[in-house]
Amino acid sequence: MNVRSMFVALVAVSLAACAAPVQNAGSGQSEIVVKDAWARPAIGMHGDGGHSGHGGHGGQVSAAYMVIENKGDAPDRLLSAAGDVAGMIEVHQTTQKNGMMMMEEMKDGLEVPANGSVELKPAGYHIMLMDLKRDLKPGDAFKLTLKFQSGKTIDVDVTVREP
Amino acid sequence: MLKRNARSVRPQSEGFKVFLGILGSLVLITVFGLLLSYAPELARGPSPTPTPGGVAISKYRAISNYTLVSHTNQRVSLAHLRGKPTLLVFGYTFCPDVCPLSMYDLRRVKQALGEAGDDVNYVFITVDPERDTPDVLRRYVTAFDPAFIGLTSDEATLRKLIYEFDGVFEKQPPKSDNPKSYVVAHTSFTYLLDAEGRWRMMYSFGTPIDIIARDVQAMLAGS
Numbered sequence: 001m002n003v004r005s006m007f008v009a010l011v012a013v014s015l016a017a018c019a020a021p022v023q024n025a026g027s028g029q030s031e032i033v034v035k036d037a038w039a040r041p042a043i044g045m046h047g048d049g050g051h052s053g054h055g056g057h058g059g060q061v062s063a064a065y066m067v068i069e070n071k072g073d074a075p076d077r078l079l080s081a082a083g084d085v086a087g088m089i090e091v092h093q094t095t096q097k098n099g100m101m102m103m104e105e106m107k108d109g110l111e112v113p114a115n116g117s118v119e120l121k122p123a124g125y126h127i128m129l130m131d132l133k134r135d136l137k138p139g140d141a142f143k144l145t146l147k148f149q150s151g152k153t154i155d156v157d158v159t160v161r162e163p
Numbered sequence: 164m165l166k167r168n169a170r171s172v173r174p175q176s177e178g179f180k181v182f183l184g185i186l187g188s189l190v191l192i193t194v195f196g197l198l199l200s201y202a203p204e205l206a207r208g209p210s211p212t213p214t215p216g217g218v219a220i221s222k223y224r225a226i227s228n229y230t231l232v233s234h235t236n237q238r239v240s241l242a243h244l245r246g247k248p249t250l251l252v253f254g255y256t257f258c259p260d261v262c263p264l265s266m267y268d269l270r271r272v273k274q275a276l277g278e279a280g281d282d283v284n285y286v287f288i289t290v291d292p293e294r295d296t297p298d299v300l301r302r303y304v305t306a307f308d309p310a311f312i313g314l315t316s317d318e319a320t321l322r323k324l325i326y327e328f329d330g331v332f333e334k335q336p337p338k339s340d341n342p343k344s345y346v347v348a349h350t351s352f353t354y355l356l357d358a359e360g361r362w363r364m365m366y367s368f369g370t371p372i373d374i375i376a377r378d379v380q381a382m383l384a385g386s
Contacts, residue, residue, distance in 0.1 A: 063259040101351040
Protein backbone atom coordinates (compact mmCIF):
# COMPACT_ATOMS: atom_id res chain seq x y z
CA MET A 1 0.00 0.00 0.00
CA ASN A 2 1.62 3.21 -1.05
CA VAL A 3 1.08 6.66 0.43
CA ARG A 4 -1.39 7.64 -2.22
CA SER A 5 -3.68 4.71 -1.66
CA MET A 6 -3.47 5.26 2.12
CA PHE A 7 -4.37 8.88 1.54
CA VAL A 8 -7.31 7.98 -0.63
CA ALA A 9 -8.47 5.49 1.97
CA LEU A 10 -8.22 8.10 4.72
CA VAL A 11 -10.09 10.66 2.67
CA ALA A 12 -12.78 8.11 2.11
CA VAL A 13 -12.95 7.27 5.81
CA SER A 14 -13.03 10.93 6.81
CA LEU A 15 -15.70 11.78 4.30
CA ALA A 16 -17.71 8.83 5.50
CA ALA A 17 -17.35 10.13 9.07
CA CYS A 18 -18.57 13.55 7.95
CA ALA A 19 -21.47 12.15 6.06
CA ALA A 20 -22.48 9.54 8.59
CA PRO A 21 -24.84 11.63 10.74
CA VAL A 22 -26.59 12.99 7.67
CA GLN A 23 -26.99 9.53 6.15
CA ASN A 24 -28.43 8.21 9.39
CA ALA A 25 -30.76 11.15 9.58
CA GLY A 26 -31.99 10.51 6.10
CA SER A 27 -32.56 6.81 6.35
CA GLY A 28 -33.73 6.43 9.94
CA GLN A 29 -36.89 7.34 11.73
CA SER A 30 -37.74 9.43 14.72
CA GLU A 31 -39.18 7.70 17.76
CA ILE A 32 -40.93 10.15 20.04
CA VAL A 33 -41.64 9.68 23.73
CA VAL A 34 -43.14 12.45 25.85
CA LYS A 35 -42.51 12.60 29.59
CA ASP A 36 -43.49 14.71 32.58
CA ALA A 37 -46.19 16.74 30.85
CA TRP A 38 -47.68 19.37 33.14
CA ALA A 39 -49.37 22.74 32.96
CA ARG A 40 -49.62 25.52 35.46
CA PRO A 41 -52.98 26.19 37.09
CA ALA A 42 -55.25 28.94 35.78
CA ILE A 43 -57.90 29.62 38.34
CA GLY A 44 -60.69 32.09 38.66
CA MET A 45 -60.29 33.72 35.30
CA HIS A 46 -63.78 32.81 34.21
CA GLY A 47 -67.21 33.93 35.18
CA ASP A 48 -67.47 37.67 34.75
CA GLY A 49 -69.40 37.16 31.53
CA GLY A 50 -67.92 40.30 30.08
CA HIS A 51 -68.81 42.58 33.01
CA SER A 52 -65.45 44.18 32.59
CA GLY A 53 -66.89 45.70 29.46
CA HIS A 54 -64.16 44.40 27.21
CA GLY A 55 -66.13 41.56 25.68
CA GLY A 56 -63.80 38.90 27.00
CA HIS A 57 -60.56 39.37 28.80
CA GLY A 58 -57.17 38.01 28.04
CA GLY A 59 -56.37 36.17 31.21
CA GLN A 60 -57.51 32.74 30.22
CA VAL A 61 -54.08 31.42 29.50
CA SER A 62 -51.76 28.74 30.70
CA ALA A 63 -48.69 26.96 29.47
CA ALA A 64 -47.87 23.28 29.14
CA TYR A 65 -44.38 21.93 29.72
CA MET A 66 -42.85 18.50 29.07
CA VAL A 67 -39.79 16.59 27.97
CA ILE A 68 -39.93 15.30 24.40
CA GLU A 69 -37.47 12.50 23.76
CA ASN A 70 -36.48 11.17 20.39
CA LYS A 71 -35.02 7.68 20.62
CA GLY A 72 -34.87 7.36 16.85
CA ASP A 73 -31.93 8.17 14.60
CA ALA A 74 -33.69 10.87 12.61
CA PRO A 75 -34.48 14.32 13.96
CA ASP A 76 -38.09 15.38 14.13
CA ARG A 77 -39.95 18.59 14.73
CA LEU A 78 -42.91 19.45 16.93
CA LEU A 79 -45.12 21.46 14.61
CA SER A 80 -48.29 22.01 16.61
CA ALA A 81 -50.47 20.87 19.46
CA ALA A 82 -54.22 20.54 19.65
CA GLY A 83 -56.76 19.85 22.36
CA ASP A 84 -60.19 20.86 23.57
CA VAL A 85 -58.80 22.52 26.69
CA ALA A 86 -58.16 25.79 24.87
CA GLY A 87 -59.39 27.68 21.87
CA MET A 88 -55.92 28.43 20.58
CA ILE A 89 -52.76 26.42 21.16
CA GLU A 90 -49.30 27.37 19.93
CA VAL A 91 -45.70 26.36 20.40
CA HIS A 92 -43.90 29.32 21.94
CA GLN A 93 -40.47 30.38 23.01
CA THR A 94 -39.71 32.86 25.75
CA THR A 95 -36.57 34.83 25.15
CA GLN A 96 -34.78 37.08 27.57
CA LYS A 97 -32.53 40.00 26.83
CA ASN A 98 -31.29 42.37 29.50
CA GLY A 99 -34.17 41.45 31.76
CA MET A 100 -36.70 42.03 28.98
CA MET A 101 -38.95 39.03 28.47
CA MET A 102 -40.37 38.37 25.07
CA MET A 103 -42.51 35.56 23.74
CA GLU A 104 -42.74 34.34 20.20
CA GLU A 105 -44.58 31.65 18.35
CA MET A 106 -42.23 29.08 16.82
CA LYS A 107 -43.71 29.11 13.38
CA ASP A 108 -41.26 26.53 12.07
CA GLY A 109 -41.84 24.27 15.04
CA LEU A 110 -39.42 22.97 17.62
CA GLU A 111 -36.72 20.49 16.66
CA VAL A 112 -36.33 17.28 18.60
CA PRO A 113 -32.83 16.02 17.76
CA ALA A 114 -32.15 12.42 16.82
CA ASN A 115 -31.17 10.35 19.85
CA GLY A 116 -31.79 13.40 21.98
CA SER A 117 -34.49 15.37 23.70
CA VAL A 118 -35.85 18.84 24.13
CA GLU A 119 -37.29 20.15 27.36
CA LEU A 120 -40.19 22.56 27.42
CA LYS A 121 -39.78 24.46 30.65
CA PRO A 122 -40.49 27.84 32.22
CA ALA A 123 -38.66 30.76 30.61
CA GLY A 124 -37.82 28.54 27.63
CA TYR A 125 -40.17 26.65 25.37
CA HIS A 126 -43.80 26.09 26.18
CA ILE A 127 -47.06 25.17 24.57
CA MET A 128 -49.23 28.21 25.11
CA LEU A 129 -52.88 27.59 25.88
CA MET A 130 -55.02 30.58 25.01
CA ASP A 131 -58.73 31.06 25.46
CA LEU A 132 -58.97 28.28 28.06
CA LYS A 133 -62.33 26.55 28.07
CA ARG A 134 -62.24 25.88 31.79
CA ASP A 135 -60.31 26.61 34.93
CA LEU A 136 -57.24 24.47 35.44
CA LYS A 137 -56.91 23.39 39.05
CA PRO A 138 -54.03 21.43 40.55
CA GLY A 139 -54.72 17.75 40.00
CA ASP A 140 -56.80 18.29 36.86
CA ALA A 141 -55.67 16.60 33.67
CA PHE A 142 -56.29 17.17 30.00
CA LYS A 143 -55.15 15.77 26.68
CA LEU A 144 -52.99 17.39 24.07
CA THR A 145 -52.29 15.89 20.68
CA LEU A 146 -48.83 16.77 19.43
CA LYS A 147 -48.17 16.78 15.71
CA PHE A 148 -44.69 16.19 14.37
CA GLN A 149 -43.08 16.83 11.02
CA SER A 150 -42.61 13.10 10.47
CA GLY A 151 -46.38 12.76 10.40
CA LYS A 152 -46.51 11.21 13.86
CA THR A 153 -49.16 12.35 16.30
CA ILE A 154 -48.71 11.71 20.00
CA ASP A 155 -51.45 11.98 22.60
CA VAL A 156 -50.16 13.38 25.86
CA ASP A 157 -51.85 13.44 29.26
CA VAL A 158 -51.05 16.77 30.88
CA THR A 159 -51.38 17.12 34.63
CA VAL A 160 -52.10 20.50 36.18
CA ARG A 161 -49.75 21.38 38.99
CA GLU A 162 -48.00 24.37 40.43
CA PRO A 163 -44.54 25.09 39.11
CA MET B 164 21.96 5.33 -7.15
CA LEU B 165 22.35 7.57 -4.17
CA LYS B 166 20.92 10.44 -6.14
CA ARG B 167 17.98 8.34 -7.23
CA ASN B 168 17.38 7.28 -3.63
CA ALA B 169 17.40 10.88 -2.43
CA ARG B 170 15.03 11.85 -5.18
CA SER B 171 12.75 8.99 -4.37
CA VAL B 172 12.74 9.83 -0.63
CA ARG B 173 12.18 13.56 -0.97
CA PRO B 174 8.92 13.41 -2.84
CA GLN B 175 7.77 10.86 -0.31
CA SER B 176 8.60 13.02 2.68
CA GLU B 177 7.02 16.02 0.98
CA GLY B 178 4.13 13.84 0.08
CA PHE B 179 4.01 12.78 3.72
CA LYS B 180 3.86 16.43 4.84
CA VAL B 181 1.10 17.11 2.37
CA PHE B 182 -0.56 13.94 3.55
CA LEU B 183 -0.31 15.11 7.16
CA GLY B 184 -1.62 18.50 6.20
CA ILE B 185 -4.57 17.06 4.37
CA LEU B 186 -5.19 14.55 7.15
CA GLY B 187 -5.17 17.41 9.66
CA SER B 188 -7.58 19.38 7.52
CA LEU B 189 -9.82 16.37 7.18
CA VAL B 190 -9.85 15.84 10.93
CA LEU B 191 -10.74 19.50 11.37
CA ILE B 192 -13.44 19.27 8.72
CA THR B 193 -14.79 16.13 10.34
CA VAL B 194 -14.85 17.71 13.79
CA PHE B 195 -16.39 20.86 12.37
CA GLY B 196 -18.94 18.82 10.45
CA LEU B 197 -19.89 16.91 13.58
CA LEU B 198 -20.14 20.17 15.52
CA LEU B 199 -22.32 21.63 12.80
CA SER B 200 -24.60 18.62 12.85
CA TYR B 201 -25.07 19.24 16.58
CA ALA B 202 -25.11 23.02 16.28
CA PRO B 203 -28.90 23.30 16.38
CA GLU B 204 -28.70 21.61 19.75
CA LEU B 205 -25.95 23.95 20.92
CA ALA B 206 -27.76 27.01 19.67
CA ARG B 207 -31.10 25.79 20.83
CA GLY B 208 -33.20 27.79 23.11
CA PRO B 209 -32.75 30.49 25.63
CA SER B 210 -30.59 29.51 28.53
CA PRO B 211 -31.70 31.81 31.29
CA THR B 212 -28.86 32.24 33.73
CA PRO B 213 -30.36 33.04 37.09
CA THR B 214 -28.13 35.33 39.05
CA PRO B 215 -27.27 33.96 42.48
CA GLY B 216 -28.30 37.10 44.28
CA GLY B 217 -30.16 40.33 43.89
CA VAL B 218 -28.73 43.59 42.68
CA ALA B 219 -28.59 46.34 45.25
CA ILE B 220 -29.62 49.79 44.08
CA SER B 221 -26.64 51.86 45.07
CA LYS B 222 -28.55 55.03 45.83
CA TYR B 223 -31.92 54.29 47.31
CA ARG B 224 -34.24 55.57 44.70
CA ALA B 225 -37.49 57.19 45.72
CA ILE B 226 -40.33 56.23 43.42
CA SER B 227 -42.78 58.96 42.53
CA ASN B 228 -46.16 58.86 44.19
CA TYR B 229 -48.36 57.75 41.32
CA THR B 230 -52.04 57.21 41.90
CA LEU B 231 -53.16 53.95 40.35
CA VAL B 232 -56.30 51.84 40.31
CA SER B 233 -56.33 48.70 42.44
CA HIS B 234 -57.81 45.27 41.76
CA THR B 235 -60.71 46.30 44.00
CA ASN B 236 -61.32 49.22 41.65
CA GLN B 237 -60.12 51.87 44.10
CA ARG B 238 -57.73 54.69 43.55
CA VAL B 239 -54.54 53.93 45.43
CA SER B 240 -51.45 56.08 45.63
CA LEU B 241 -48.13 54.32 45.91
CA ALA B 242 -47.64 56.16 49.21
CA HIS B 243 -50.36 53.90 50.57
CA LEU B 244 -47.92 51.02 50.32
CA ARG B 245 -45.47 52.68 52.69
CA GLY B 246 -45.06 51.31 56.19
CA LYS B 247 -44.17 47.87 54.87
CA PRO B 248 -41.52 46.64 52.46
CA THR B 249 -42.97 45.94 49.03
CA LEU B 250 -42.14 43.19 46.55
CA LEU B 251 -43.19 44.41 43.13
CA VAL B 252 -43.42 42.84 39.70
CA PHE B 253 -44.62 44.17 36.37
CA GLY B 254 -46.48 41.78 34.13
CA TYR B 255 -49.75 41.02 32.42
CA THR B 256 -52.33 38.33 32.93
CA PHE B 257 -52.17 37.09 29.32
CA CYS B 258 -48.51 36.22 29.89
CA PRO B 259 -48.53 32.42 30.28
CA ASP B 260 -44.96 31.67 31.17
CA VAL B 261 -42.82 34.11 33.09
CA CYS B 262 -45.33 36.38 34.87
CA PRO B 263 -47.28 33.66 36.67
CA LEU B 264 -44.03 32.03 37.67
CA SER B 265 -42.90 35.31 39.20
CA MET B 266 -46.20 35.38 41.08
CA TYR B 267 -45.64 31.84 42.39
CA ASP B 268 -42.21 33.01 43.49
CA LEU B 269 -43.75 35.92 45.40
CA ARG B 270 -46.09 33.51 47.12
CA ARG B 271 -43.19 31.24 48.02
CA VAL B 272 -41.30 34.18 49.46
CA LYS B 273 -44.34 34.98 51.56
CA GLN B 274 -44.52 31.37 52.72
CA ALA B 275 -40.80 31.30 53.46
CA LEU B 276 -41.17 34.39 55.63
CA GLY B 277 -43.78 32.71 57.81
CA GLU B 278 -45.72 35.16 59.96
CA ALA B 279 -43.46 37.99 58.86
CA GLY B 280 -44.82 37.37 55.37
CA ASP B 281 -47.86 39.44 56.36
CA ASP B 282 -45.64 42.47 56.96
CA VAL B 283 -44.86 42.80 53.26
CA ASN B 284 -46.85 44.14 50.31
CA TYR B 285 -46.93 41.91 47.22
CA VAL B 286 -47.80 43.98 44.19
CA PHE B 287 -48.44 43.09 40.55
CA ILE B 288 -48.57 46.11 38.23
CA THR B 289 -49.92 45.42 34.78
CA VAL B 290 -48.19 46.48 31.59
CA ASP B 291 -51.37 45.68 29.67
CA PRO B 292 -54.07 48.06 30.90
CA GLU B 293 -56.19 47.35 27.83
CA ARG B 294 -56.93 43.77 28.82
CA ASP B 295 -56.09 43.86 32.52
CA THR B 296 -59.08 45.66 33.95
CA PRO B 297 -59.37 45.84 37.76
CA ASP B 298 -61.75 42.89 37.64
CA VAL B 299 -59.33 40.75 35.62
CA LEU B 300 -56.54 41.77 37.98
CA ARG B 301 -58.63 40.85 41.01
CA ARG B 302 -59.22 37.32 39.78
CA TYR B 303 -55.60 36.97 38.76
CA VAL B 304 -53.75 38.20 41.84
CA THR B 305 -56.13 36.76 44.43
CA ALA B 306 -55.78 33.33 42.80
CA PHE B 307 -52.17 33.41 43.97
CA ASP B 308 -52.87 34.90 47.39
CA PRO B 309 -55.84 36.84 48.78
CA ALA B 310 -53.45 39.46 50.12
CA PHE B 311 -51.77 40.17 46.79
CA ILE B 312 -52.38 43.57 45.24
CA GLY B 313 -52.99 44.27 41.56
CA LEU B 314 -52.60 47.76 40.13
CA THR B 315 -53.34 49.35 36.80
CA SER B 316 -53.53 52.80 35.24
CA ASP B 317 -53.46 54.37 31.83
CA GLU B 318 -50.65 53.27 29.57
CA ALA B 319 -48.72 56.55 29.77
CA THR B 320 -48.64 56.49 33.57
CA LEU B 321 -47.57 52.85 33.63
CA ARG B 322 -44.83 53.64 31.15
CA LYS B 323 -43.50 56.44 33.38
CA LEU B 324 -43.70 54.21 36.42
CA ILE B 325 -41.78 51.27 34.96
CA TYR B 326 -39.26 53.73 33.58
CA GLU B 327 -38.46 54.78 37.15
CA PHE B 328 -37.31 51.18 37.60
CA ASP B 329 -35.19 51.46 34.44
CA GLY B 330 -37.74 49.21 32.77
CA VAL B 331 -39.82 49.29 29.63
CA PHE B 332 -42.70 47.44 28.04
CA GLU B 333 -43.67 47.14 24.43
CA LYS B 334 -46.92 45.78 23.09
CA GLN B 335 -46.19 43.53 20.15
CA PRO B 336 -48.25 43.71 16.96
CA PRO B 337 -51.39 41.59 17.37
CA LYS B 338 -51.72 38.59 15.14
CA SER B 339 -54.08 39.24 12.30
CA ASP B 340 -56.23 36.21 12.99
CA ASN B 341 -56.73 37.11 16.63
CA PRO B 342 -56.27 40.77 17.58
CA LYS B 343 -56.69 39.92 21.29
CA SER B 344 -53.79 37.52 21.36
CA TYR B 345 -51.00 40.09 21.37
CA VAL B 346 -48.13 39.74 23.78
CA VAL B 347 -46.29 42.46 25.66
CA ALA B 348 -42.52 42.33 25.93
CA HIS B 349 -41.52 43.73 29.29
CA THR B 350 -38.79 44.01 31.85
CA SER B 351 -39.31 41.16 34.26
CA PHE B 352 -37.32 41.81 37.39
CA THR B 353 -38.72 41.55 40.88
CA TYR B 354 -38.18 44.77 42.83
CA LEU B 355 -37.89 45.25 46.57
CA LEU B 356 -38.88 48.61 48.02
CA ASP B 357 -38.38 49.58 51.63
CA ALA B 358 -41.08 50.80 54.00
CA GLU B 359 -40.37 54.38 52.87
CA GLY B 360 -41.19 53.49 49.28
CA ARG B 361 -37.60 53.60 48.09
CA TRP B 362 -36.36 51.11 45.53
CA ARG B 363 -33.60 49.07 47.18
CA MET B 364 -33.09 45.75 45.36
CA MET B 365 -33.83 44.01 42.08
CA TYR B 366 -33.84 40.30 41.30
CA SER B 367 -33.70 38.69 37.89
CA PHE B 368 -36.19 35.99 36.97
CA GLY B 369 -35.25 32.69 38.56
CA THR B 370 -33.51 34.12 41.61
CA PRO B 371 -33.81 31.53 44.42
CA ILE B 372 -36.64 32.23 46.85
CA ASP B 373 -34.45 32.06 49.94
CA ILE B 374 -32.24 34.86 48.65
CA ILE B 375 -35.18 37.21 48.24
CA ALA B 376 -36.68 36.10 51.56
CA ARG B 377 -33.36 36.70 53.33
CA ASP B 378 -33.18 40.28 51.98
CA VAL B 379 -36.76 40.97 53.02
CA GLN B 380 -36.05 39.54 56.48
CA ALA B 381 -33.02 41.76 56.83
CA MET B 382 -35.09 44.74 55.79
CA LEU B 383 -37.84 43.88 58.28
CA ALA B 384 -35.27 43.45 61.03
CA GLY B 385 -33.68 46.78 60.23
CA SER B 386 -36.88 48.75 60.09
